[in-house]
Every structure is written in C-alpha cells, then in structure tokens.
Amino acid sequence: MADTPEPDASPEDRVAGAGDRPDPATEAFVTHRRLLFTVAYEMLGSAADAEDVLQETWLRWVGVDLDEVRDHRAYLVRITTRQALARLRTLGRRKESYVGPWLPEPLLTSPDVAEDVELAESVSMAMLLVLETLQPTERAVFVLREVFDLDYDEIAEAVGKTQAAVRQIAHRARAHVAARRPRGPVSPAESRDALAAFQRAVDTGDLQSLLDILAPDVVLLTDGGGIKQAALAPIVGAANVAAVLGRISGTRSLVAAQVNGYPALVVRIADELDTVVALRIEGGLITGLYAVRNPEKLSHMEQETSLHR
Structure with missing residues (x-):
C-alpha cells in the first residue's frame, strides 16, 4: 500500500x-x-x-x-x-x-x-x-x-x-x-532595438552612444538595500545617468533578458549575478532604469537564470 x-x-x-x-x-x-x-x-x-x-x-x-x-x-x-x-x-x-x-x-x-x-x-x-x-x-x-x-x-x-x-x-x-501609470505600450521591435543599442553602449562604455539612447529626463533608481553600493536617491538626467552606467563596462558580463515583461540586462561579475537593470522605453528612448543590486532580491533570479544558461 x-x-x-x-x-x-x-x-x-x-x-x-x-x-x-x-x-x-x-x-x-x-x-x-x-x-x-x-x-x-x-x-x-x-x-x-x-x-x-x-x-x-x-x-x-x-x-x-x-x-x-x-x-x-x-x-x-x-x-x-x-x-x-x-x-x-x-x-x-x-x-x-x-x-x-x-x-x-x-x-x-x-x-x-x-x-x-x-x-x-x-x-x-x-x-x-x-x-x-x-x-x-x-x-x-x-x-x-x-x-x-x-x-x-x-x-x-x-x-x-x-x-x-x-x-x-x-x-x-x-x-x-x-494618473501615475506609464505611458502607452512599446512594440517588441522597438524594445529589442532600444535594448540592443543600450547593451552596446554600456558594454563599450561609449558615452555618446549612451546619451543618444537615453531620454533627457531619464531616471535611474538603484536598490542595494543597504547591502550593496547603490545611490540613496534617484539619479536624474541623461548626463548623470550615462556617467554612472559608464562605470559598469569592461570586466562585467552583460546578458539581455526579459524581466517583468520588459527588456533588461543581467550583469554578472566573475560569473556571479551582480545587478539586474530593467528598462522603461518610450518613443524609442529609455526613460527609466531600475537597477536591483540587493542580493536578497536576486536569489530567485539567480536560480532562474542558472536554469536558462
């Protein structure tokens, strides 16, 4: 039995x-x-x-x-x-x-x-x-x-x-x-193009290419949860955001992904998940960036990306 x-x-x-x-x-x-x-x-x-x-x-x-x-x-x-x-x-x-x-x-x-x-x-x-x-x-x-x-x-x-x-x-x-929701949907093709341009610019550290893809009033939010280094306030403006993003090129591995239904970059250092950067795209430009670095929020993502690698 x-x-x-x-x-x-x-x-x-x-x-x-x-x-x-x-x-x-x-x-x-x-x-x-x-x-x-x-x-x-x-x-x-x-x-x-x-x-x-x-x-x-x-x-x-x-x-x-x-x-x-x-x-x-x-x-x-x-x-x-x-x-x-x-x-x-x-x-x-x-x-x-x-x-x-x-x-x-x-x-x-x-x-x-x-x-x-x-x-x-x-x-x-x-x-x-x-x-x-x-x-x-x-x-x-x-x-x-x-x-x-x-x-x-x-x-x-x-x-x-x-x-x-x-x-x-x-x-x-x-x-x-x-009164607060994001403006309008973005086509899959527009999302792919914007993500590809963003990935190339970040990967090469090309400041001008970054400025070309970022909206003038783009906002970057970084979540380190007090565990990983992150800005304690929103970073606003294309020049300021580009300066921050320029620091993550070089020794890091950048992989395109779909996160929360939208394009994103998965950033790895020495094969360990370091940051997930999700994009908000409007009119072909990136208007919002959401960078999650808090390790406690990345454990589920690490399991998922490991299964898809």
Missing part, C-alpha cells in the same frame, strides 16, 4: 507520490498555481514572498472540505489574496526603514509574457512601483479587477468587503493608477 503524503507535503510531492492520479486538492492547486503566484507577486512585488504565500495557501487548502467548495479557482484566489494582504501589511512596515530606493524583486519572464501587453504592463517595474502607492486593500482590488478581471462578488469575498465597498475601492484605485 502506497504511503499517504503528509498534510504539509508540497503539491509537487503529492503529484510525484500519486503517479498520474493526483488527488483533487493537488490537481486544483497545480492547475491554478501560475495564476495564484502572479496574484501574490503583483500584490507583493517579491517572488520570494509570493512563493511563501503559495506555501501558506497550500497548507490551508489541503485542510478544506472540497465538497463544500463550489469554485476551486475562486476559493484558492481568496486564500492567496488574504495571505498576501497580511504579508503586504508586514512588508509595508519593513519598507519604512529600507535603505535607499525600494524596487520590486526582478522576475525573469518568457517572451509570451512580453507579447501579452496587458500582463507585461501589470508586472513591469514601473507599474509595480505605482501599485506601491496604493493602500493594501486598494492594491488587492485593483489587481484582481483590472489585471485578472474577477467579478466584484469574487473580489468582495477575497478582501472581506461588501460588493458596494469593493466597487468604490476599485474606482478610487483605478483613478489613482491612471
């Missing part, structure tokens, strides 16, 4: 132990895992925290009587949202004492994400920073409604509010984001 997985066993362990016949709870969780991860990530801006939320969701899910659950997907989203909200409030307190600019944890994304314009924008560094300006419940409502198009009754269940309250929150969050 086969051993029964422990209640806290991971869904992957259960699938492995069950051969081709996972139990209904495991099957439902695995089916919706990508959705649940994206919900948690967009609420938290951290892949590591999103994975923790999924583990907490799983532990609660396996204790649920599925005979009482009408819609597995909606129920799982509700658990994930509530766990993410609790963690988001804790993270908010931690960010108050964060050293320097706080940036989301970079997430390696596949080309199909970049082709899905709405999804790419929703996980972009620029949009995640806009979502940071929302209150936790506003952020949850916005993500569930605007990104995943959930019905108001589902969202109300997830955040513990009435439908009328959720509609008001959604309206307020939508207006808040609309």
